[in-house]
Amino acid sequence: MTSKYRRLRHQAAGHDGSLTDSDELLIFKPSNKSEIDFYEILQAEELNVESHDDIPLRRWLPTYLGNLEVGVSSKVSISENAQVFQDLATHASALNDEIASSNAKPLVVLENLVKGFSKPNILDVKLGKILYDDYASEEKKARLSNVSKSTTSGSLGFRICGMKIQNSGKVARLKEEHFESAPDGYVCINKLYGRSLKEDNVLDGFELFFGNDALSSHRQEKVIDMFFKRLQLFYNTLLSEEVRLISSSLLFIFEGDPKRWDDLRDTDHLLRDEFLNGEDSDSCSDEESISTGSDQIHTYKTQLLSSLSLIDFAHSSVSKGQGYDENVLCGVESLIDIFAKMIKYKTEVH
Ligand code: ADP
Numbered sequence: 001m002t003s004k005y006r007r008l009r010h011q012a013a014g015h016d017g018s019l020t021d022s023d024e025l026l027i028f029k030p031s032n033k034s035e036i037d038f039y040e041i042l043q044a045e046e047l048n049v050e051s052h053d054d055i056p057l058r059r060w061l062p063t064y065l066g067n068l069e070v071g072v073s074s075k076v077s078i079s080e081n082a083q084v085f086q087d088l089a090t091h092a093s094a095l096n097d098e099i100a101s102s103n104a105k106p107l108v109v110l111e112n113l114v115k116g117f118s119k120p121n122i123l124d125v126k127l128g129k130i131l132y133d134d135y136a137s138e139e140k141k142a143r144l145s146n147v148s149k150s151t152t153s154g155s156l157g158f159r160i161c162g163m164k165i166q167n168s169g170k171v172a173r174l175k176e177e178h179f180e181s182a183p184d185g186y187v188c189i190n191k192l193y194g195r196s197l198k199e200d201n202v203l204d205g206f207e208l209f210f211g212n213d214a215l216s217s218h219r220q221e222k223v224i225d226m227f228f229k230r231l232q233l234f235y236n237t238l239l240s241e242e243v244r245l246i247s248s249s250l251l252f253i254f255e256g257d258p259k260r261w262d263d264l265r266d267t268d269h270l271l272r273d274e275f276l277n278g279e280d281s282d283s284c285s286d287e288e289s290i291s292t293g294s295d296q297i298h299t300y301k302t303q304l305l306s307s308l309s310l311i312d313f314a315h316s317s318v319s320k321g322q323g324y325d326e327n328v329l330c331g332v333e334s335l336i337d338i339f340a341k342m343i344k345y346k347t348e349v350h
């Protein structure tokens with residue numbers, strides 16, 4: 001029997017074990033209660049009237065479709081959307097047949113953020129100076145404090161966790177222990193690389209990521225500029241939201257296939273569409289077009305050349321009444337500074 005599910009093809013960092021369906025539209029990620037709660041609370045909030053003018057936090061997350069518990073009995077939990085519930089029930093029973101899972105973790109079912117990309121390049125940046133939550137053991141707290149102290153997590157409030165990129169001339173300059181070649185001309189940059197970077201050379205990490213040989217320097221600049229704008233919008237979101245993100249990541253994805261750039265005439269969008277607003281949605285209530293320069297924030301069913309998302313909530317929580325999250329805000333501020341520098345250097349070259 002050929003499997004309906006396979007391992008995630010493109011992953012920048014983190015644990016193995018995530019699966020995707022045959023169309024690669026969804027991902028099924030081993031998860032825990034904190035992460036499920038985080039997604040469910042934010043999803044429920046969406047129904048309320050927005051409490052502030054900034055982009056709601058939920059819009060930066062992959063769409064959450066529900067969670068599955070495979071094992072002796074499969075349990076499906078999801079919002080009201082009847083079609084999605086049906087689909088998930090089908091996945092649950094199919095996965096049950098495939099996973100030997102007496103002690104399997106619950107799976108969160110998420111929109112696959114690389115769907116639509118032909119040659120995705122992916123960067124995982126972990127946010128925050130403090131990397132452990134209240135539930136960590138003393139041993140884990142000590143270990144993660146050390147990681148923070150000895151890396152840019154401590155100095156800048158973020159750390160490059162890993163990348164999956166197309167091979168480029170820049171890769172040859174890396175230390176052997178920092179990367180591994182992958183099929184199809186890809187390279188995986190491991191966590192040791194990001195841990196080796198310091199405040200004064202962390203920019204190299206971003207130049208490695210964006211210095212994609214397949215894209216013209218004009219296209220590379222466009223991508224950097226889009227992320228610069230997104231980071232500023234994301235910063236404003238964080239100022240208006242009350243959450244505690246511990247060990248969550250920003251996932252940067254851009255298209256490395258020049259053909260898709262040609263096809264889309266280099267037109268990109270700042271935000272992803274709502275995944276569940278499928279083709280047959282008649283309301284199109286999201287059709288507002290807030291503009292930043294010539295880049296539309298939102299149009300219906302957009303095709304993307306790059307995207308920024310927030311992922312990984314295994315240690316994060318919603319913290320109503322406690323104000324914004326200082327621990328990650330400083331990291332996003334540092335990122336904005338770095339992108340501003342990259343843009344400045346590029347314009348000086350011209
Ligand atoms: P963990 O770090 O606990 O293993 P993450 O949620 O950080 O789990 O995911 C690990 C990696 O999997 C990320 O670096 C990213 O490359 C990939 N990934 C996670 N969520 C998605 C998603 N919704 N779509 C596509 N890729 C994802």
Ligand code: MN
Pocket residue numbers: 013014249312
């Ligand atoms: Mn992670």
